[in-house]
């Protein structure tokens with residue numbers, strides 16, 4: 001931002017969003033922002049309120065409390081909703097006898113864009129060769145691409161996608177990742193949900209993590225990594241002197257492990273060895289812990305629909321077949 005300029009409004013903003021279905025509070029006072037130009041991952045376990053939240057953002061579910069804006073205004077007040085936001089929420093409902101092109105032409109008429117857009121979006125999602133094929137013959141991956149093509153018809157600034165990788169093969173997932181990154185690079189914005197953080201790790205630059213309808217974390221993926229920074233395990237000739245030397249350099253998170261190694265957090269390996277050398281401490285070995293963001297996410301959201309709640313699955317041994325081994 002340059003001095004004196006106004007900060008860019010978020011592409012999407014949720015403020016205290018709450019939704020109750022009878023006794024169930026699906027979403028509880030949820031506030032988050034989706035900055036313009038970002039791919040923001042909306043992550044939470046099954047049943048954590050992701051779909052309900054996305055539906056509230058898009059005016060499909062009326063909040064019990066709070067409010068949301070898309071491109072700075074409530075969805076219901078957008079003058080050209082299809083030109084502002086495209087969404088893929090449910091599996092696409094398209095008549096199996098209708099061709100992909102026929103389906104898109106109906107939507108072109110409905111949202112008031114020229115028929116040429118149907119051809120453009122088919123090309124964008126790589127479905128031109130199958131344009132005149134009946135949708136009923138499409139594979140799941142092709143149906144997902146058609147759903148995305150439908151969302152793109154209005155050339156929207158913002159895309160909202162609910163678990164778009166569900167049912168896609170690895171090639172489809174790689175294609176989707178490249179597409180979303182290119183969409184954001186063009187200055188547009190993506191909000192994409194998943195219950196698997198790893199699915200979004202290479203796509204999203206920001207994360208909104210929810211659990212039981214409430215916010216657990218929002219920020220960049222790098223923030224999350226930094227907050228759970230890896231430890232370096234050092235086998236040293238004098239761990240206590242090394243700990244003191246690290247402390248003198250401002251690195252105070254060091255602990256001697258039961259195996260005698262020093263565990264140091266927030267300091268890269270070369271810095272640790274450099275400080276050890278200056279302090280006259282010999283290093284016999286250094287290992288950097290691998291931080292798995294999926295594990296961090298599971299720890300943040302544990303307790304909901306997890307194995308912990310139900311205990312490990314029990315599977316009875318197979319029945320003996322007549323004539324089988326005794």
Ligand SMILES: Nc1ncnc2c1ncn2[C@@H]1O[C@H](COP(=O)(O)OP(=O)(O)OP(=O)(O)O)[C@@H](O)[C@H]1O
Pocket residue numbers: 021024025026044045046047048049050051052053195
């Ligand atoms: N129309 C509804 N009526 C009653 N309860 C609902 C309704 N929609 C959602 N819920 C409940 O609200 C909670 C959140 O559901 P939601 O579908 O928003 O979660 P989610 O994070 O999208 O889950 P998933 O990843 O399984 O799709 C769940 O307990 C669900 O059963």
